[in-house]
Amino acid sequence: MHTLTRRDAWLRLTLLPAILLLIAALVAGCFDPLSRAGSRDPDPNHIVVGSGGVLESQIIGQIYIDALEANGFTVENQLNSGTRERYLPALRSGDIDLVPDYIGNLMQYLASTAPGLTEDRIAEYSALTSLEDIEQALPSVEGDDLLTYTPAPGSNSDSVTVTQKSADKWNLRSIEDLARVSQTEKVSFMANSEFATREVGVPGLERNYGLKVDFRPNNDSGGQATINELTSGRVTAADIYTTTPAITTEDLVVLDDPKHNFPANNIVPVLAKSKDSPKLRAVLDAVSSKLTVEELRNLNELVSGKEKLEVEDAAKRWVEAQNLNKALGS
Known part of the structure; x- marks a missing residue:
């Protein structure tokens, strides 16, 4: 029959609590705060x-x-x-x-x-x-x-956004104004690739406003790469989400959407x-x-x-x- 030595007993007393703490930490790390179905507190406050x-x-x-x-x-x-x-x-x-x-x-x-x-x-x-x-x-x-x-x-919705320089050049205030320009000028437009076929994307802009664009896909969701293309003048307009800080910091202009092509968000x-x-x-x-x-x-x-x-x-x-x-x- 095996008898615990003092060293064995000391190891058990020392290591067991540490192991239990580690297990508890791992369990806590895996705990999903959204797994308490039916636990709503009835207190309205x-x-x-x-x-x-x-x-x-x-x-x-x-x-x-x-x-x-x-x-x-x-x-x-x-x-x-x-x-x-x-x-x-x-x-x-x-x-x-x-x-x-x-x-x-x-x-x-x-x-x-x-x-x-x-x-x-x-x-x-x-x-x-x-x-x-x-x-x-x-x-x-x-x-x-x-x-x-x-x-x-x-x-925070999709938009047709241009630079202040373009807005001043063509007197742009709404998407209708840009559509007017697109009848005689090439209007390049950058957005995620799916924008080319979405109902509220290129098809919607042409249906609702008659806006004709040379579409340029860039899948950064109106991020810095798209903003750089816009501010450099390499594209005329872009789909920039309306709460993007660069609209203010880069002096961009979100064109009005009076026909509600883009869903309110x-x-x-x-x-x-x-x-x-x-x-x-x-x-x-x-x-x-x-x-x-x-x-x-x-x-x-x-x-x-x-x-x-x-x-x-x-x-x-x-x-x-x-x-x-x-x-x-x-």
């Missing part, structure tokens, strides 16, 4: 805030957190909750209570997943582009468990209907009212520009500047 993975969505989620805490809510941070295919089911199941979203993309997702809709009705809802039409139709696809509050004026709070309260609505409406496209560009610049602030620091600075760091009415 306790809010779990999630967000999409993109930085802009995380910044807005952090702004929600800061403003809610300033108004006496107990808030749990579950930002960076994944894609819409992940965080909306989590919102329905009780893992999170509130997320910022983009109203046009939200409409298309909910229409495609709503039970009982015919293909024609899904196509009808998915084709809506104006903010007014999307707002009006959204309750029809939200179901009994979701609710949206007032959208912000700021929209205004920031909108989406929440579990069971968490709805006049107090929650008041706080989020106050936040949304200040989220203009210019403010969204500024927020994105704070995080991705020269200062490279953390999401928490950028949100805190903005909330303080907007006087949202204290209770409403105080």
Whole structure:
């Protein structure tokens, strides 16, 4: 029969707790915060805030957190909750209570997943582009468990963007103006390759405005490479998302889209209907009212520009500047 020596006993006493701690750490590292289906706290003043993975969505989620805490809510941070295919089911199941979203993309997702809709009705809802039409139709696809509050004026949408030099040269204010130019001048246009065939891409611009373009694909989603091509004059126009900081810093001009070729993508709070309260609505409406496209560009610049602030620091600075760091009415 084997007898433990003092050294064996010491090793067991020393190593076993360390091994257990390591196992606990590994388990914690694998823990999914969005795996607590049905755990929603019925207290309307306790809010779990999630967000999409993109930085802009995380910044807005952090702004929600800061403003809610300033108004006496107990808030749990579950930002960076994944894609819409992940965080909306989590919102329905009780893992999170509130997320910022983009109203046009939200409409298309909910229409495609709503039970009982015919293909024609899904196509009808998915084709809506104006903010007014999307707002009006959204309750029809939200179901009994979701609710949206007032959208912000700021929209992160596709665009036809030109340089200030081009805008001055041809007196460009809207896509209609550029379409006029395209009848006699070559208008080169850069965007992701799928823009060539998307309904709201090249086909939509020609159908709605008569805009004829020499299409130049570049799959950086309106990033720096596309911006460089635009500012250098190698392309006439480009699809730059409207909350991109370079629109301001590079002196670019987003042309008006009066025929709503591009779907509105205004920031909108989406929440579990069971968490709805006049107090929650008041706080989020106050936040949304200040989220203009210019403010969204500024927020994105704070995080991705020269200062490279953390999401928490950028949100805190903005909330303080907007006087949202204290209770409403105080």
